[in-house]
Amino acid sequence: PLKNDRDTIRSIVFSEVSSAVAIDLHTHLLPPTHGALCLWGIDELLTYHYLVAEYFITAPPSIIPEQFYAKSKQQQAEIIWKALFIDRSPISEACRGVITVPVTLGLKDEIRNRDLDAVRKFYTSFRNDGIAGAERFSQLVYDKAGVKYAVMTNIPFEPTETQHWRPTPKEYSNNYRSACRVDPLLAGNKIVVENALKAAGYNNTIDGAKQFLHDWCDTMKPEYMMASTPHDFVMPEDKGSTGGMVLMKVCEERDIPLALKIGAHRKLNPRLLDAGDGVVAFADGSMLARLCTRFPTVRFLATFLSRTNQHEACVLATKFRNLHLYGCWWFCNNPSIIKEITSMRIEMLGTAFTAQHSDSRVLDQLLYKWPHSRAVIASVLTEEYTKLIESGWSLTRGELRRDIQRLFGSSYEEFMSKSLV
Ligand code: RAT
Ligand code: ZN
Incomplete structure (x- = not known):
């Protein structure tokens, strides 16, 4: 049993958080075998x-x-x-x-x-x-x-990437897992989709697109499908957005989760290329509620780009068992905002979420994004556990370790392994 005072809690929380093995559930890292x-x-x-x-x-x-x-x-x-x-x-x-x-x-x-x-x-x-x-x-x-594996972003519409998968997938170490990223389907980017289908010998029809996705899943064996939704995203079945419907059908048929990144406004300043994407307003969270309702057997992983969406995101996570929140994304991935979001999530969700993902694009970034986040998460946890012991609960080191592991990956793995079909 622990001496349940603030200093003891603080030193144990910091040591457990720094040694917790993390699962990085979204990065843009690609393995060394993918060359440049x-x-x-x-x-x-x-x-x-x-x-x-x-x-x-x-x-x-x-x-x-x-x-x-x-x-x-x-x-x-x-x-x-x-x-x-x-x-x-x-x-x-x-x-x-x-x-x-x-x-x-x-x-x-x-x-x-x-x-x-x-x-x-x-x-x-x-x-x-x-x-x-x-x-x-x-x-x-x-x-x-201290990262066990990082989930990559693998884009079947990107010829520079697909050459590493076909005809034979390149081997890569267990440190990397794949995710099939399909933004053009939700963004209604018909030209990109059509070109990819044609180049790979598929018909530019709904069935052709579905087969394309199924075949890519067989090739990549992704953990989940992923897309960032445009800032003005509407439900797949509205406004004839067939790409969205194709994606949802494939998720249902394969029982594969869909990870959403919600609220990015692409090309705010196009001359800056990647550096010109941004966020202008908060996204419509009711869209996520409608997706969770309309597709109850599909598991949704979600993160929002705008700070103003974070509270409603927590509320939604308490309403839908097919929804799991993860990470503090991009413009929210700063210590002051990580602190705010993590405290709110703990207060509202306990340990049923994933505290962080690194979004690393450069391998070495794992060496700063994780320790910087660990420091913030440990200090938030110290506050929360101190309140808990002041209310009369007592804790063991094993219980702390278990909870912390949940925030760093086991909640994610639990969510991924549950079937709602
Ligand atoms: O944070 C980033 O690196 C952004 O450019 C985006 O790529 C974002 O993470 C995304 O996955 O859409
Ligand atoms: Zn990303």
Whole structure:
């Protein structure tokens, strides 16, 4: 039994949260066997689209996005390093992340000296070893981050990716699991869908599209189907959105969950490419309620982009057993907002949700996104457990460990393994 005072709770919660093995249920990481699509290293960290967006706030008007993007990755990284790390302090969350990574890899002095080339040198021995070097680096990152596996984003409409799946899927380590990402179906992007169907020899019909998805599921063996819904999304059956209906049918027929990312407004500033997507208003949460009602056997994983949707999301999760909330997404993935969202979720849902996903695009980001989130989640949990013991409950270390594991992956795995059919 624990000494149930605040200091004891705090030190045990922090130690359990830092050692909990996490499941990262949504990332954009691809395995080393996918060659150039597997991104890692300091130049990739510095050119993460969050940082590109931040750089353009500070850039002189003479620097136009097209010119910036035309430069090599190394040059872009140097420009961002100078603007955001040398000319000003890297105090934003995305910048601080770039500091945490090399320090975790043992490059404290290089960072203290603000020596970008010295940081680059660290990666050389891995780079010189080709795929084997990338595999070694990947293993090192997963071990240090305490992540068991990360779910990828695998896009069957993207020829640069599909070449790694067909005719024969590339092998990859257990650290990676697949997810079949189908945004064009919900966005009504008929041209992309039609081109993909035609190129792979399918008819551009509802049956052709269904067969396309079924065959991709057989190839990728995804954990779930995933789509981000456009900010003005309507129900699949409304307004003749056949792509949405095809997706729902396949989820029903295969009993495969659908993960939704709700509320992104794509191309707010198209010239910034990925860095130009955003959020303008809160999304219509009743759409999610209607999906859960209309498709009761389909399991929905959901996360909202807008801070203003987070409360109604919690309420919805208490109404529908086919709904599971996960993570603090993108513009919500900042310590102050993670704190607010996690406290609210614990108060309303107990441990029946997944506290975080990293959304990493660069392998090394696992080394900052997870520890930064762990620190916030541990401090929220300390508050919540302190209130609980003050109310008269007592806790054992085993009970704390069990609860924390739920937030870091076992609630997700429980949800994924339950069948509502
Ligand atoms: O956070 C991001 O990296 C965004 O660009 C999106 O890709 C988002 O995570 C998504 O999955 O749609
Ligand atoms: Zn994402």
